[in-house]
Amino acid sequence: MTTTQTPVSAPGARPDVTSLPRRIRSNRSVMHYVGSVLKALMCALMLAFFALPLLWLATAPFDSAPSLSLAWPEWTLKNFKVLIDNPYALRSLANSIILALGVTVIVLVFGSIASYALSRVRIPGRDTLLYALLLLSSIVTGTAAMVPTFQLMNQLGLIDSQLGVILVMAAGVMPTVIFILKDFMDSVPRSYEESARLAGAGPLRILIDVVVPIARPGLATIAVWAVVQVWGNFLIPYILLRSPDKQPAAVVMYTFYTEGGQPNLALISTFSLLFSVPVVAMYFFVNRKFGFRFHGGIKS
Amino acid sequence: MSQVADPLVATPGSRKGTGRRPVRHDDVAGLGKLRAGFFVAPALALVGLFLVFPAVWTAYLGMTNYKLTGLSAKAPDFVGLKNFTDTLTDPAFHESLKLTLVFVLFSGILGQSLLGFAAAWVLRTTNKVVKSLIEFLVLLAWIIPSSVVSFLWVALLDRGDGTLNAILGTQGTSWLTEYPMQSIILFNIWIGTAFSMLLFSSALASVPPSQMESARMVGANTWQVLRDIVLPHIRGHILTNTLLITLWTFNTFTPYLLTAGGPNHRSEILPVYIYKVAIAGGHLGVGAAISLIMLLINLVIAAVYLRVLRERK
Numbered sequence: 006m007t008t009t010q011t012p013v014s015a016p017g018a019r020p021d022v023t024s025l026p027r028r029i030r031s032n033r034s035v036m037h038y039v040g041s042v043l044k045a046l047m048c049a050l051m052l053a054f055f056a057l058p059l060l061w062l063a064t065a066p067f068d069s070a071p072s073l074s075l076a077w078p079e080w081t082l083k084n085f086k087v088l089i090d091n092p093y094a095l096r097s098l099a100n101s102i103i104l105a106l107g108v109t110v111i112v113l114v115f116g117s118i119a120s121y122a123l124s125r126v127r128i129p130g131r132d133t134l135l136y137a138l139l140l141l142s143s144i145v146t147g148t149a150a151m152v153p154t155f156q157l158m159n160q161l162g163l164i165d166s167q168l169g170v171i172l173v174m175a176a177g178v179m180p181t182v183i184f185i186l187k188d189f190m191d192s193v194p195r196s197y198e199e200s201a202r203l204a205g206a207g208p209l210r211i212l213i214d215v216v217v218p219i220a221r222p223g224l225a226t227i228a229v230w231a232v233v234q235v236w237g238n239f240l241i242p243y244i245l246l247r248s249p250d251k252q253p254a255a256v257v258m259y260t261f262y263t264e265g266g267q268p269n270l271a272l273i274s275t276f277s278l279l280f281s282v283p284v285v286a287m288y289f290f291v292n293r294k295f296g297f298r299f300h301g302g303i304k305s
Numbered sequence: 306m307s308q309v310a311d312p313l314v315a316t317p318g319s320r321k322g323t324g325r326r327p328v329r330h331d332d333v334a335g336l337g338k339l340r341a342g343f344f345v346a347p348a349l350a351l352v353g354l355f356l357v358f359p360a361v362w363t364a365y366l367g368m369t370n371y372k373l374t375g376l377s378a379k380a381p382d383f384v385g386l387k388n389f390t391d392t393l394t395d396p397a398f399h400e401s402l403k404l405t406l407v408f409v410l411f412s413g414i415l416g417q418s419l420l421g422f423a424a425a426w427v428l429r430t431t432n433k434v435v436k437s438l439i440e441f442l443v444l445l446a447w448i449i450p451s452s453v454v455s456f457l458w459v460a461l462l463d464r465g466d467g468t469l470n471a472i473l474g475t476q477g478t479s480w481l482t483e484y485p486m487q488s489i490i491l492f493n494i495w496i497g498t499a500f501s502m503l504l505f506s507s508a509l510a511s512v513p514p515s516q517m518e519s520a521r522m523v524g525a526n527t528w529q530v531l532r533d534i535v536l537p538h539i540r541g542h543i544l545t546n547t548l549l550i551t552l553w554t555f556n557t558f559t560p561y562l563l564t565a566g567g568p569n570h571r572s573e574i575l576p577v578y579i580y581k582v583a584i585a586g587g588h589l590g591v592g593a594a595i596s597l598i599m600l601l602i603n604l605v606i607a608a609v610y611l612r613v614l615r616e617r618k
Contacts, residue, residue: 036526047427048435051420055442057468058457058495062449065460073466115348122344125332138352140611144603145360146556148576152583152592153359153366176355179348195333208334208344237450240558244584258452259562262459277453288448 062281065274072270084271093249094276097257100167101280104242104253105235107171108178109228115175116182117190117224121212123183124190135184142180147240155244165247173241178234182227189223190216229291236284254280360600366593373587381590388594398595400570401578405555408490408574413554416494418546421501425509426531428502440502447499455562458492481564485572489560496559501546508542509535541613548610552603575599 065071066085068078088094123131147154154173155164163169193216201211217224239255246252249260258276262268336344367388369381392398424443428436446454461468464479481488512535520530536543558576560566566573566581573581579599583592 040527044427044431047423048431048439051424051427051439052435052442055439055446055495058454058461059442059445061457061460061468062453073460073463073468074471075468111351115351118344119348122336122341125334126336126338126341128338128341128345136611140604140607141352141356141360143552143607143610144600145356146603148556148558148579149596149599149603150356150359150363151579152589152596153363154355155584156366156371156589156593157355157359157362172351173355176351179352180356183348198333202333202335208336208340211334233448237452239450239452239562240580244580255450255452258450258456262456263565273456277456281449281453284450285445285448288444 062274062277065270066278068274071274084275087269087271088275088279091272091276093252093257094272096250097252097254098280100251101236101253101255103167104170104174105232107167108175108235109231111171111175112179112182112231113224113228116179116186116227117217117220118209118212120183120186120190121216124187135187138180139184142177142184145177147177147238151240151244154241158245164245165251167246167251170242170245173245174235174238177241178231182231185230186220186223186227189220193219225291229287232287233284363593363597363600366590367597368594369590371589371593373584373589377590384590388591389598392591392594392598397570398578401573401575404486404571404573405575407486408493408560409551409554412490412493413497413550414547416490417497417501417550417554418543420494421498421546422505424498424502425505429506429509443499443502446495447497451496451559452562454496455492455559458488458495458563462488482568485564485568489563489572489574492563493554493557493560497550497553501550504542504546505539508539512538544613545610548606548613552606552610555602555606556599 060075061073064075064078067080067082068076069081069083070079071084122128123135128134158164158166158169158173161169163172197215197219198211201215206214237255238253239259242253243256243259246256249257252260254276258273258280261273261276332341368383368385370377370384370388371381372378424439428439431439449457459481460466462480464470464477467480469480470476470478516534517530520534525533556576558580560572560574561577561580564572566577575595576599579592579595582588582595586592
């Protein structure tokens with residue numbers, strides 16, 4: 006730790022240390038030593054704890070005979086052939102894309118016009134509404150509301166419909182989307198809109214041609230955030246979809262290893278990798294490009 | 306709802322008092338209240354139908370004997386508070402609630418918060434390569450979809466070929482059936498630590514380094530620096546972190562992917578319990594009653610959280 010090192014390494018601090026009584030000084034160097042060892046130990050433990058489960062994902066997909074145990078692989082790409090040949094694997098990834106795109110489009114369109122209006126016009130009860138939305142999004146979680154949601158979709162005849170899943174998930178992320186987007190809309194300078202209006206543009210035109218281009222980083226954040234939420238979501242498609250050919254990767258992945266017999270590790274490992282790479286790439290891309298971290302949790 | 310909304314309204318109310326800006330100033334696009342209403346309507350309709358309505362409807366569903374199949378699926382009877390009294394006196398529910406408390410306490414409040422804080426504290430002075438490597442791994446655990454992560458842990462803890470058994474030399478130990486709660490607790494710590502780590506590393510960055518250095522000068526040890534200088538500075542962050550983590554851990558369904566609540570209900574936390582009773586078991590009425598209980602618990606945590614947020618501002 007630099008805090009423990011500073012008195013030693015920073016020249017300005019050294020006289021202080023030497024002027025201390027000897028007992029304290031030696032005590033301190035012992036403490037320093039113990040501190041460094043503890044710190045190294047802590048780092049090693051954390052590395053082991055977090056890396057251990059992940060290593061399998063890096064080796065097994067490329068191993069000619071993948072097993073559950075960790076081993077240096079005999080490199081091959083033939084496992085990906087198994088993946089391509091499986092009738093459900095690629096289709097489920099396509100389904101995940103459909104769900105993610107569906108939700109993202111809905112929340113971007115509805116969310117941006119709503120947050121724009123909320124940002125620019127003081128509708129009666131606006132602030133109460135915003136707080137109520139924030140409260141709602143944390144209370145009515147997929148888990149707590151799974152029974153009534155399931156029953157509602159049952160009554161609407163939207164069980165086993167991808168549209169149903171999209172609507173439920175879009176509603177689930179919408180409050181957060183509006184809350185974050187309103188912040189971005191607030192920061193868009195109003196002078197551009199004024200000139201656009203003087204040029205004769207209507208509110209919707211101003212929103213599309215002036216505000217959206219400026220708020221693009223905000224919209225990109227939200228889009229990525231929404232995709233990540235939907236991409237990994239297991240519970241909602243699990244209870245609302247029945248047919249295997251409509252299920253997204255999150256659910257199909259689960260059936261790969263739970264439904265009887267020996268799990269096909271060549272399939273599971275490559276599928277896991279293919280399923281994980283897009284969200285990981287998106288996260289780090291956005292993180293780098295726009296230089297911010299997600300607040301409020303990327304997963305909930 | 307209104308009890309919770311009251312303290313929240315106070316913030317905008319006070320701002321309105323001092324602000325008094327003309328309405329036209331904000332509304333540069335000439336939207337007007339009516340059109341603004343139309344802009345907000347689609348989003349609110351979606352939220353209302355698929356988020357608010359189910360939450361409110363649970364209260365009614367919980368008072369019926371709705372089932373997934375059979376006679377009471379077509380024409381359910383109104384049974385009043387029977388589902389609630391049955392649930393609250395059901396030993397299986399008590400057991401699940403107990404497991405949930407243990408899970409939230411050890412996995413969320415203690416596990417994720419402490420590990421996240423320790424990581425943030427240690428990493429701020431670690432060399433850059435090690436720091437980025439650990440941060441990268443912790444974040445990966447958080448971002449990778451839960452279905453994949455669950456299988457990684459199945460592989461790690463497998464009885465025969467599992468990596469953990471190979472390392473510890475405990476071949477044949479079936480961790481998921483012998484230690485189901487310990488397994489899902491560690492599993493959830495592994496997934497969720499990233500949030501606490503990120504939150505605390507930004508919190509620690511806000512502690513003035515000069516104060517820590519002067520404490521060092523007068524001979525304070527690490528523990529004293531933490532207690533007397535760091536903790537008072539990041540108290541707000543600790544509260545925020547604790548409440549959010551509690552809420553999320555309480556609502557996570559992911560352990561189902563690892564143990565499915567088993568063996569013999571020994572890791573059946575509340576979300577899994579609801580799923581098993583209502584969806585797998587088909588007792589929608591009873592499930593709705595439990596859902597309502599869960600929503601109320603969420604409401605309490607969220608209300609405390611928002612109150613804390615407001616006081617911090």
